[in-house]
Amino acid sequence: MKHIISALVENKPGVLAHVAGMFAARGFNIDSLVVGRTEDPKLSRMTLVVVGDDRVVEQVRKQLARIVPVVKVQDFAGQPVVARDLMLVTISAPPEKRPEITAMIDMFRAKVVDIGPKSLMAEVSGPESKIEAFVNVCKPYGIKSLARTGTIAMPRQTKTEV
Amino acid sequence: MKSKSSTSARSAKKSTTKTGAQIIVDTLIEQGVDTMFGYTGGVVLPLFDRLYDAPINFVVPRHEQGGCHMADAYARASGKVGVVVATSGPGACNLVTGLATAMMDSVPLVALTGQVRTELIGNDAFQEADTTGITRPITKYNSIVKDVKDLARTLREAFYIASTGRPGPVLIDIPVDVAVNKCGSAGSVAMDLPGYKLRAKGHAKQISTAAQAINKSKRPVLYVGGGVIIANACEELRAMAEEAHLPVTTTLLGLGSYDQNKPESLDMLGMHGTAYANYAVQECDLLIAVGARFDDRVTGKLATFAPGAKIVHIDIDPSSISKNVHVDIPVVGDAKVILRELAGQVQYQERKVWFKKIAEWKKKFALRYDQDSATIKPQYVVEQICRLTKGEAIITTGVGQNQMWAAQFYKFTKPRQLISSGGLGTMGYGLPAAIGAQIARPDATVVDIDGDHSFNMTMTELATAVEHSLPIKVCILNNGYMGMVRQWQELFYGKRYSKSYLSNPDYATVARALGAVGITVDKTKDVPAAVKAMLKEKKPCVVDFRIEREENVWPMVAAGKSLSEMDGLDILESMA
Numbered sequence: 228m229k230h231i232i233s234a235l236v237e238n239k240p241g242v243l244a245h246v247a248g249m250f251a252a253r254g255f256n257i258d259s260l261v262v263g264r265t266e267d268p269k270l271s272r273m274t275l276v277v278v279g280d281d282r283v284v285e286q287v288r289k290q291l292a293r294i295v296p297v298v299k300v301q302d303f304a305g306q307p308v309v310a311r312d313l314m315l316v317t318i319s320a321p322p323e324k325r326p327e328i329t330a331m332i333d334m335f336r337a338k339v340v341d342i343g344p345k346s347l348m349a350e351v352s353g354p355e356s357k358i359e360a361f362v363n364v365c366k367p368y369g370i371k372s373l374a375r376t377g378t379i380a381m382p383r384q385t386k387t388e389v
Numbered sequence: 390m391k392s393k394s395s396t397s398a399r400s401a402k403k404s405t406t407k408t409g410a411q412i413i414v415d416t417l418i419e420q421g422v423d424t425m426f427g428y429t430g431g432v433v434l435p436l437f438d439r440l441y442d443a444p445i446n447f448v449v450p451r452h453e454q455g456g457c458h459m460a461d462a463y464a465r466a467s468g469k470v471g472v473v474v475a476t477s478g479p480g481a482c483n484l485v486t487g488l489a490t491a492m493m494d495s496v497p498l499v500a501l502t503g504q505v506r507t508e509l510i511g512n513d514a515f516q517e518a519d520t521t522g523i524t525r526p527i528t529k530y531n532s533i534v535k536d537v538k539d540l541a542r543t544l545r546e547a548f549y550i551a552s553t554g555r556p557g558p559v560l561i562d563i564p565v566d567v568a569v570n571k572c573g574s575a576g577s578v579a580m581d582l583p584g585y586k587l588r589a590k591g592h593a594k595q596i597s598t599a600a601q602a603i604n605k606s607k608r609p610v611l612y613v614g615g616g617v618i619i620a621n622a623c624e625e626l627r628a629m630a631e632e633a634h635l636p637v638t639t640t641l642l643g644l645g646s647y648d649q650n651k652p653e654s655l656d657m658l659g660m661h662g663t664a665y666a667n668y669a670v671q672e673c674d675l676l677i678a679v680g681a682r683f684d685d686r687v688t689g690k691l692a693t694f695a696p697g698a699k700i701v702h703i704d705i706d707p708s709s710i711s712k713n714v715h716v717d718i719p720v721v722g723d724a725k726v727i728l729r730e731l732a733g734q735v736q737y738q739e740r741k742v743w744f745k746k747i748a749e750w751k752k753k754f755a756l757r758y759d760q761d762s763a764t765i766k767p768q769y770v771v772e773q774i775c776r777l778t779k780g781e782a783i784i785t786t787g788v789g790q791n792q793m794w795a796a797q798f799y800k801f802t803k804p805r806q807l808i809s810s811g812g813l814g815t816m817g818y819g820l821p822a823a824i825g826a827q828i829a830r831p832d833a834t835v836v837d838i839d840g841d842h843s844f845n846m847t848m849t850e851l852a853t854a855v856e857h858s859l860p861i862k863v864c865i866l867n868n869g870y871m872g873m874v875r876q877w878q879e880l881f882y883g884k885r886y887s888k889s890y891l892s893n894p895d896y897a898t899v900a901r902a903l904g905a906v907g908i909t910v911d912k913t914k915d916v917p918a919a920v921k922a923m924l925k926e927k928k929p930c931v932v933d934f935r936i937e938r939e940e941n942v943w944p945m946v947a948a949g950k951s952l953s954e955m956d957g958l959d960i961l962e963s964m965a
């Protein structure tokens with residue numbers, strides 16, 4: 228099962244290396260790892276998507292918490308969260324295909340962020356499933372290059388999807 | 390010898406500002422450090438200059454690995470934090486084995502390493518190594534200080550992290566310019582560790598659940614690891630075990646936590662543990678683990694480990710719980726506090742049937758060896774050392790058969806009596822460990838029970854022992870083999886002794902050349918006299934016992950087998 232784990236860490240050199248090294252050394256698999264600043268300049272948030280059974284994920288959580296500059300670890304499994312990925316994708320788009328492609332981009336509430344002579348770049352964000360679906364519909368046109376962030380997530384205050 | 394120039398250089402610096410080096414020495418003294426180990430080099434010269442007349446007993450090993458093991462054993466023997474210093478690059482790299490040894494066995498250690506000037510870092514400067522990168526997975530915490538203002542705080546944090554919770558080595562890397570730079574005030578000194586939280590007390594409900602389980606159990610076993618010794622909780626352990634009337638087995642590092650002369654002692658469990666400990670664990674209905682971590686050398690095949698048992702696990706490190714074995718009743722916290730709590734809640738139970746069964750196993754499968762052998766049996770040597778030191782010596786060991794015979798045949802009664810590399814199994818640990826332990830406990834008799842090849846790895850440290858006039862004793866159980874490797878090759882590789890023997894020097898001659906006393910013994914009848922002579926020596930003394938070359942350690946649970954599937958029981962029984 229996939230778990231989204233969020234770790235608040237001190238904003239110090241070596242912390243990312245420590246976390247990444249721990250995963251490698253203990254043979255845990257990471258699907259994605261995102262690091263970014265938070266509202267507090269002394270803290271960063273790492274969001275990790277980890278695949279494994281409950282025992283493995285429990286160890287992941289405990290081993291993370293054991294790293295001295297890791298301040299707080301949460302496993303979001305079983306709680307309502309907002310989880311989002313961001314993707315930039317350059318699609319082959321000769322002029323005759325553009326209306327069709329932009330319509331598709333609109334349908335996904337994605338945005339065209341750059342246009343070249345034979346291609347255009349779209350920006351799409353959303354849950355991982357939406358990103359995957361967007362990748363699938365782009366494939367027939369030809370994906371030239373693609374960059375994804377991996378998941379970031381926050382727990383919801385309300386129980387219903389907004 | 391103190392030269393005038395250094396004293397005048399010192400007085401020239403008279404001002405309110407301190408250099409980084411001065412801050413380091415002042416913080417060490419503030420932290421109660423009176424002894425440290427280390428080796429000099431280019432980038433640590435400013436620090437060594439400050440140490441020139443500091444009130445700290447400084448021991449220089451012949452190799453940084455030795456120094457790190459000395460600091461480690463100093464910590465294990467005293468309960469204080471061990472401190473080791475090394476220069477950048479090669480010096481820091483030579484600490485690696487020592488740090489990993491301390492990490493695996495949860496030893497409180499602070500390592501200070503020099504680093505090249507801050508502006509050169511990352512440029513492949515002379516003697517530059519990425520010390521924090523190299524040591525990150527083998528330290529509890531490490532950090533590089535790039536501003537002298539952070540130095541005092543970081544050093545305090547290092548001592549605090551090393552010595553609290555589940556202890557471990559902490560390395561602080563200090564570029565040479567940081568040691569030279571001046572700091573207006575003392576810098577920031579208040580610790581700032583938002584991610585470091587300690588859980589001491591243990592959940593009250595979990596403790597009472599554990600107590601109820603103990604009270605209900607018909608066949609309990611208490612399984613004790615080194616954590617109980619680290620927590621200084623052996624008195625509490627004894628009290629709880631007596632209160633509830635429990636049989637007690639320990640890991641290698643747990644030896645000494647519980648008096649092995651008591652009838653309730655099952656001695657050591659695991660791969661070379663006693664049959665009675667292993668059988669008791671396999672047949673118990675409740676296993677109470679305290680400060681132990683279900684290492685594979687202890688559990689054997691996990692799937693069949695303690696199959697009928699409910700498991701209580703008391704440990705300060707939450708990540709140890711349910712890591713290898715599913716735990717039914719976890720209690721996270723300080724063993725001392727939790728055992729004291731438990732002692733108040735358990736009730737004495739006779740458990741007649743269980744103790745009768747244990748007594749039968751103990752009788753049937755007692756550790757035995759051939760008493761009539763003319764060639765020296767290693768077990769006999771250890772027994773004689775135990776007898777003639779009245780079971781009160783501090784024992785350090787090499788790794789291999791020597792370590793297992795020391796664990797099996799010396800009867801430990803007190804904590805911090807056995808100092809051995811358990812988790813990492815570091816050959817070469819024994820001699821530097823004896824030096825560190827002797828420095829920590831000058832009045833104790835310290836005996837290194839070593840293997841010939843383990844001794845070969847760090848024997849250069851004999852010179853350190855001689856220099857400091859330490860009365861350590863080194864007993865080499867010299868079988869001319871990497872005995873433990875040979876045993877596996879005999880049993881599992883058709884006696885093809887591939888690369889497991891080398892020619893050895895004459896150890897008595899080596900000892901004498903280095904200024905120590907050397908004795909060679911090759912007959913069983915000469916063993917007691919040699920041990921007595923050794924114990925009388927004031928100088929470091931090496932005794933080369935030429936033992937039976939192909940003796941094996943029994944019993945043995947082969948790798949991957951269940952604890953109850955022991956080899957060698959027939960051999961033990963045949964010698965009854």
Ligand SMILES: Cc1ncc(C[n+]2csc(CCOP(=O)(O)OP(=O)(O)O)c2C)c(N)n1
Binds near residue numbers: 787791815817841873
């Ligand atoms: C540094 C290191 N290298 C290799 C090993 C693997 N090893 C374990 S026991 C052993 C043989 C030890 O020989 P010796 O010190 O003579 O002890 P004996 O088993 O003969 O008592 C070896 C090579 C180790 N534990 N440590």
Ligand SMILES: [Mg+2]
Binds near residue numbers: 871
């Ligand atoms: Mg040997």
